Amino acid sequence: MPSTASTSSSNGTRPAGETSEARIAKALAHPLRARILQRLGERVASPGDLAVELGAPLGVVSYHVRMLRDYDCVELVRTEPRRGALQHFYKATARPTLDEGQWRTLPSGLRGELAGETIQELVTDLAAAADEGALEDPEVVLARTPLELDEKAFKKLNKLLAKTQEQVHAIAAESAARGTDGVFATELGLLHFKRAGNDS
Structure with a gap:
């Protein structure tokens, strides 16, 4: 029978008072860790499951899962015996989201990779x-709105969308507090970007 567990391993070398946002920024600093955290935010999985899904070596995936655990971004939820070994299953404890300033600190290639994976x-x-x-x-809510904005308006709209995202999570928390009766899965996608051809 599977056993259940809930642990949160803290890294003794992590600076005192480090914020959750800083931990998430460090977690997302490596492309594979970012992909792992994204997957574990959607479902519970083991390093073995993730290695197959992401096409990465098991040892490498296990290392990055341990790093995420040390950053307090994932936690162990259960273990299961499988093929003579004990499989560890994790889930994300932090939403893999960053504010505008933290997003800017990521390497441009990583930003592009994360954006591409999210859209896909x-x-x-x-x-x-x-x-x-x-x-x-x-x-169902469906809208597409092409706009022409200056830089000030572009940033103002981004701030509005960030506040909307915060309200979305607050509404989801209210729903969770009411219990699981009548609950169903939904998905919200927010995109605001500069369209191609602006430099032409």
Whole structure:
């Protein structure tokens, strides 16, 4: 039978008073760690599961999962015996999100990779929902709004979307506090970007 556990390993070398945002920034500083944290934010998984899904060596994935645990970004939720070994299953304890300033500190290549993966996952989930007819629900919200903005307006809109994201998580927390009866999975995607051709 699977055993359950809940641990949060702290790294004794981490600076005292380090914020959760700083830990997430460090977690996202490596592309593979960022991908692992993103997956563990969606579901519980073992390093073995993640290695297969991400096409990375098990030893490397296990190392980065331990790093995420030391950053208090993931926690062990259960162990299961499998093929003569004990498999460890983790989930994310921190949302892999950064504010504008922290996002800017990431290498440009990593920002592009994270953006590409997020968009691809959104497209995949949209396709699955469409196949099930979920997009025919009259309560679905769908909008596309091309804009022409100056830099000040662009940043102002970004701040508004950041506040909206905070409110989204607050609403989700309220729902969780009411219990699991009648709960169903939904997904919200927020995109605001400078369109191609602005330099031409």
